Amino acid sequence: MRSLAIPAIIFCLALAGCSSRANEGAVSIAVIGAEDAPFETGNRLSYAGQLVREGTSEGLVAINAQGDVVPAIAERWIFTDDGLSFFFRIRNADWPSGEDLDAASVRQAMLDTIGRLDGTSLGLDLEKIDEIRVMADRVLEIRLKSPMPEFLQLLAQPELGLLREGRGTGPMRRLEEEDVIRLQAVPPQERGLPERRGWEDKVLDVIVLGMEAERAVEAFRNGEVEVVLNGRLSTFPLSDIGPLSGGSLRLDAALGLFGLAFRNTDGVLASAARREALSMAIDRSSLLQPFNVTGWEPSSSVVPDGFFTAESGLQPAWINQSLPQRRTVAAARISAWEREEGKPATLDISLPPGPGSDLLYGQLLRDFAAIGVQLVRVDPGKKADLALVDKLARYAGARWYLNQFNCDVSKIICSPDADVLVDQSLYAATPAEADMLLIEAANAMLARQVFIPLGAPLRWGLLRGGVDGFVENRWGRHPLFPMAIAPIS
Template identity: 50%
Template sequence: MPLSRPIALACAAVACLLAGCSGGRDDLVNVVFIGEPEEFEQTGLRLSPAAQHLRAATAEGLVALDATGGVVPAVAERWVVTDDGLSYIFRLRNSRWSDGTQIEAEHVRDELRGILRRLRGTSLGRDLDKVSEVRAMTGRVVEIRLTSPLPDLLQILAQPELGLRRGGEGTGPMAATETEDGWLLQPRPPETRGLPEVPEWNERIRQVHVRALPARAAVDAFDAGEADLVLNGTLANLPLADVGALSRGTVRLDAALGLFGLRVRSGEGLLGDAARREALAMAIDRPQLLQPFNIGGWVPTTRIVAPGLPDDIGTIDERWSDLSPEARRTLAARRIAGWLGAEEGRTARVTLALPQGPGSDLLFSGLAEDFAAIGVALERADDPREADLVLVDRVARYGGARWFLNQFACDLRGGLCSPEADARVEEALSAQNPMVRSALYAEAEAELAASNVYIPIGAPIRWSLVRGGVEGFRENRWNIHPLLPLAMRPI
């Protein structure tokens, strides 16, 4: 008879223990991204998490992110920033393109200019709006000039989409070969990338195989010892991460920075007024909403911009802090009832699009209960384009208010927006004084909050499964886990 899932997992775990549980080889690290195989495709401007990691491994930018999420040298071996913060000057290391030609400043300048052109009209492109010029100063020196200081420029330049390529080929720390079900990555010797030679390099590194699987299949592969690392877990599939006491792996949570909430797409009917949209936001019991997930340390928020960022001047507080949850819901229910009673035949109903998964089912149930408490029926929508509300679950690129505000820019057409907020962000582009910039960002957040085009819930949830013996994995707030450190053998 077929084994039940718990018994099958137990047998697989015991077999894994007896076999050493390394996927059958100690010279290969098997990495699975939760997703679909086509997510490794690198066409288009918005890369999936799987494609981001593949791009970062094969095409470095001027700088890169290390395993802790910190900015480190890459194609640029060092840099200086002028005192006014308006010029970043990069010295390129002595390295070559994949075809063997020397990497020159003119090549880097042309590639960066092309990337900036292609990113126009995207949120990442808006993050780089302050770049006024990219110049090749000498053979190995590149300058980036800004219209006003951008303290997060290095963090933005480290994004995988800013990886430098020539003829579609990059100069990353790993060489990739496509396989039947994914990609095989081989660490490149440091001396081939303009870096000092590392003694016994081949003995210190392993190959990394990456592939993509749906969430349940990814967890099953980990259970069976066919994967050493599972990446890109979200709240939608978090309930699948409990793989039992016999598993030698552990669930690791990134304290991710970013957005997790509901974007309002429809401005008609019940959602046609900011006060009624606010009623939905007031109805949500945020701490209770995520209680079923038992996530330690997760902090709910009613703010759009994450609290406590370096450019947070402290003028924006959590909303409705002077009202108890019961008082908030009473006020919200009154607004909904007033709208229902103003015209015969009205129904208080909204639709919500969520990704598939058991976590999404739990989230929907909690939200439906909260909305029902104020007289609003919540229904599930399959197509986000036809839904009144959509879930925003996005990790930040950098820790600045500007990133959060740019996600709701009107020209991105992701849903309802605030032209007034956009105007304040635009003003900040030319502001030289950091306090003035921060004040403009605070005004923009206040405008967005008043328009209630986004209903914040808290920070995004990202989880991984990591087997013992995998080196180089570190939790970080950007949910970026470079593949080269994973290739290092345990010492």
């Protein structure tokens, strides 16, 4: 049984085999997704696009291999006791154009970036910022509307990599190759850091390839790539590469959303009570049994437990009922609709391709049938009543979860009342006051039944022996730069 809590053992046929590379002087990484995903630009990035963006365009801070916040454009920072002001010392460096990397240019780059993110859920997260001010040539202040303990984590998002004339400051640069993304580590002295002797011998180039899941696993088995990233539950059965593959399976017990979104409010889905009935029908404790994985945490709430300092009471009213009891109630609601409409309850569901989705569909088919709902799977992109949401959290805060269902970004089913409460929380005088407003917002969303939570997202990857810089973490993020550091031979 595979565990989300314990890293897998790295198996190697031979030591030499562990260190061999498909591309000399480079580590090749397959990112599961579209082939052109690593080439993405803009503000809405796939996982591959995020990897390349954070590799080539630093923000004020960054994420290291462990998922911790580390210096980037800002070499250090302090914050006030009230948590309202953060002061960042900008490192002594230049933009790629040769222009001085000072506080004024960083401020303008930040404002431009934040402006481009308007209308996205990340843009909503950034509304916590009240003001960005230049305090000295290399000192920048960011003042918040109210304290946010997770603020540095928010600043470390790939989309907040800063650009000047369309170019970022590293820590890597893209080499001019038309058909592939090949990144090269920028020498420290070019980034305003102390020179490191023998730098060229300490780093590898990183080649980033977008691949469908089956092709990525095949490439790993064949030694074409050393790393596979962005595996999800939909493709999880493909991760069983066997003990003689020369690699290891790595699992992230990540934070985020994993559940079913409503794509319309027609028929069965027109009533919050019937939407709730669907959630009541699901046996979350056994949902992932076919996947043979331990450590997965099911959830029945949009905001999981542990995100409020106060007791929230956010669990649905049926949480303490037995599965047969709640299915009886749910079936009665569905049956009443069928009698009124004179037709059976049927719902179409869109799931991503992959053998994991096949297993998940079988589980949901069973659960919905228990309350009299027929579930029909349709191809991705086709019109559907339900669709799987599988999204990593950007920071550990209730507001991130609630912002995913803001009416500006989730227009099918949302709660305007919840949006008002979340907005009010931005100005709360104390963390306790903010907590109470966010709890009210979560309860408003619960009343509207905007989503069917299932649990935490699962992420998996494959790693060849001899590749350093990959560490399991709760963000499911694995930046490229740490994997560019050559292992000690």
